[in-house]
Amino acid sequence: MPRDVHAEPVLATSRIQGDLLPGLLKKNELLLFFRIDDPGDFLPFLKGLPLTSMQTVLDQRAEVADRRSRGVTALIPAPGLNVAFTFDGLTKLGVTGLSGAPGLTEFEAGMAARQTVLSDPDPAHWRSVGPQRPADGVFVLTGASRAEIDDTIALHLAPAGANGWTVVREEAGVVRPDPVHGHEHFGYADGVSQPGVRGTTPDGAILTPSVDADDRPDQGALGQDLLWPGEFVFGYPGQDPQLGDAGADFAKQGAVVAPPVPFMDQGAFLVFRRLAQKVPEFDASVRTLARQTTGVDTASAELLGAQLVGRWKSGAPLVLSPVKDDLSLAEGSPRDNDFEFGDDREGVRCPWAAHVRKAYPRDDVRHSTTPTETEVAQAEAFTQTRRMMRRGISFGPELSHAEALSGHTTQQRGLLFLCYVTSVAEQFEFVQQAWVDAPDFSQVGSGVDPIIGQPHTGTLPFLGAAPFSEDPTNKPQLAVPHFVTMEGGDYFFAPGLDAIQAL
Incomplete structure (x- = not known):
C-alpha cells in the first residue's frame, strides 16, 4: 500500500521552535545557560525575542537546496535562536500545574538526581551545568560562523543584566571541517540514522518525503523509518507500540501524545549532556584491543574501531560491509541506513554491543537469536517508541599532532549531546539504562556500549565479532577502557512559540 500523506497530521510550523524537527542550520553553535534573576524584567524580554520557528528553518533549507541545485555553494545568513527551560525556570516564569503532573517526574528532579539510574559520575565533579552551576534555561544559538552568533547576541540578547538574566555557563560547538564534516572526534560519522517524521506543513509540503512511497511507504530515505511526530513534539499522534492487525505493522499510528500541562503543547523536552572524549587514548586502546584478536578473525585497528562503533569511519554499516x-x-x-540487524542475529558482523546497535537496535529481539516474525515485528514496534531527535555537535579543537604522538589528551574536546523527546523516562533514560549500559542487551553477554556507556568500573565488557569465519564461538571477549566521560547536563523544556507569548 502506498504512503497516504493525507492521513498524516498537519504540523503547526509557525508555533514549533526550529530545532525540534527540522533542526537549526549550523556550522557553529553556542549554548548560553542562564539564571533568571528578575522574572519581571525577563518575561517581556523573552516575549520580544525573534525566536526561530520551524517554518523559518524549512524556508532556509529550501533556499539552500535551491541554491545548490543552481551550483551556488556559498553559505547564506541563517542565524538561529531557540530557548528552553528547566523545571525551576518554568516555575519562575509562573507556569502552573507542573509539580506532580504525569510524565514530569524526571524533568522535575533534574539530571543530577537521576545519577544512579544513568550510571553517571558524581555530579559534584561535573564541569558543565548541574548542581554546581544550576541553570533556569538555555539559549540555543546557531550560525554559519561564530561571528553570526555573536551578532545575534549583540542585537537581541544584550545586555543580560538589564533584562533580568545572567549567564552561568557557556558551551560552544563547531562542525568539524571537511572531509570529516559531521564526524565526531573519534572520527566516525555521527547522526547518520536520524528518524524521519510523518506530517505536512500547512501549505501541503511533506516534512520527510519518501524515496519510494509505493514499495516502502513507511520510510523516508531507504532504511529511514518514518515516525509519528508525537514522539518528538507534544500535541500530535505518536507511535503505537503494539502490532497492527496484520501482525507486522510497526509503523502504526498511536494516540495523540498529550502535553502534561496545556503550556507544553507544541513543545518538547531537551536533554543536554557534555561528553568529553579522550581521542589519543582511544586510538591507542583500539590498536591494543586489535592485537588481542587472533586466528582467522584477527582484526586490524581500523576494523576493531569499526566494531566498537558499528560503522566504519565513513559511515558504512558493518552489517553490510x-x-x-x-x-x-x-x-x-x-544505502547508508538500508539494513536491519536481523541479517546478523548472532552478532558476528556487527557486535551486539556496538554503539549504533545499542542505541538503535532496529529489529533485534531481546535474548533471542531465533525469533518468530511476529516477535521481530513487535520488537521493532517497541524500538520505534524509544527514538530521539538528536542535535549533537562537537566541541573543542582538532586533535593536535603533539597529542597524537604523546598518546595523551591535553586539550578538552568531545560532543555536546542534545536530543528532543516527549518522554525523558521512556526515551532518553530508557535507552541509556536498559540498552546502552545493560551488559545483557540485546543478548546475554553482549557487554556495554563502548562509546557512551557510563560504567561504575574502569573498563567495559565487550563481546566482539567474527566477520571472517562468521562463527559465533570465535567472538573475542574484550575489556574496553573508558574514554568518554559525562561532564554535566540537565533536562530542559522547549516551549511552543505561542505558549511563550501567553506567559
Missing part, C-alpha cells in the same frame, strides 16, 4: 570499508555505503549514500 563487515570486513572492509565500502565508500558506496558511506554517509550520504542511498
Whole structure:
C-alpha cells in the first residue's frame, strides 16, 4: 500500500521552535545557560525575542537546496535562536500545574538526581551545568560562523543584566571541517540514522518525503523509518507500540501524545549532556584491543574501531560491509541506513554491543537469536517508541599532532549531546539504562556500549565479532577502557512559540 500523506497530521510550523524537527542550520553553535534573576524584567524580554520557528528553518533549507541545485555553494545568513527551560525556570516564569503532573517526574528532579539510574559520575565533579552551576534555561544559538552568533547576541540578547538574566555557563560547538564534516572526534560519522517524521506543513509540503512511497511507504530515505511526530513534539499522534492487525505493522499510528500541562503543547523536552572524549587514548586502546584478536578473525585497528562503533569511519554499516570499508555505503549514500540487524542475529558482523546497535537496535529481539516474525515485528514496534531527535555537535579543537604522538589528551574536546523527546523516562533514560549500559542487551553477554556507556568500573565488557569465519564461538571477549566521560547536563523544556507569548 502506498504512503497516504493525507492521513498524516498537519504540523503547526509557525508555533514549533526550529530545532525540534527540522533542526537549526549550523556550522557553529553556542549554548548560553542562564539564571533568571528578575522574572519581571525577563518575561517581556523573552516575549520580544525573534525566536526561530520551524517554518523559518524549512524556508532556509529550501533556499539552500535551491541554491545548490543552481551550483551556488556559498553559505547564506541563517542565524538561529531557540530557548528552553528547566523545571525551576518554568516555575519562575509562573507556569502552573507542573509539580506532580504525569510524565514530569524526571524533568522535575533534574539530571543530577537521576545519577544512579544513568550510571553517571558524581555530579559534584561535573564541569558543565548541574548542581554546581544550576541553570533556569538555555539559549540555543546557531550560525554559519561564530561571528553570526555573536551578532545575534549583540542585537537581541544584550545586555543580560538589564533584562533580568545572567549567564552561568557557556558551551560552544563547531562542525568539524571537511572531509570529516559531521564526524565526531573519534572520527566516525555521527547522526547518520536520524528518524524521519510523518506530517505536512500547512501549505501541503511533506516534512520527510519518501524515496519510494509505493514499495516502502513507511520510510523516508531507504532504511529511514518514518515516525509519528508525537514522539518528538507534544500535541500530535505518536507511535503505537503494539502490532497492527496484520501482525507486522510497526509503523502504526498511536494516540495523540498529550502535553502534561496545556503550556507544553507544541513543545518538547531537551536533554543536554557534555561528553568529553579522550581521542589519543582511544586510538591507542583500539590498536591494543586489535592485537588481542587472533586466528582467522584477527582484526586490524581500523576494523576493531569499526566494531566498537558499528560503522566504519565513513559511515558504512558493518552489517553490510563487515570486513572492509565500502565508500558506496558511506554517509550520504542511498544505502547508508538500508539494513536491519536481523541479517546478523548472532552478532558476528556487527557486535551486539556496538554503539549504533545499542542505541538503535532496529529489529533485534531481546535474548533471542531465533525469533518468530511476529516477535521481530513487535520488537521493532517497541524500538520505534524509544527514538530521539538528536542535535549533537562537537566541541573543542582538532586533535593536535603533539597529542597524537604523546598518546595523551591535553586539550578538552568531545560532543555536546542534545536530543528532543516527549518522554525523558521512556526515551532518553530508557535507552541509556536498559540498552546502552545493560551488559545483557540485546543478548546475554553482549557487554556495554563502548562509546557512551557510563560504567561504575574502569573498563567495559565487550563481546566482539567474527566477520571472517562468521562463527559465533570465535567472538573475542574484550575489556574496553573508558574514554568518554559525562561532564554535566540537565533536562530542559522547549516551549511552543505561542505558549511563550501567553506567559
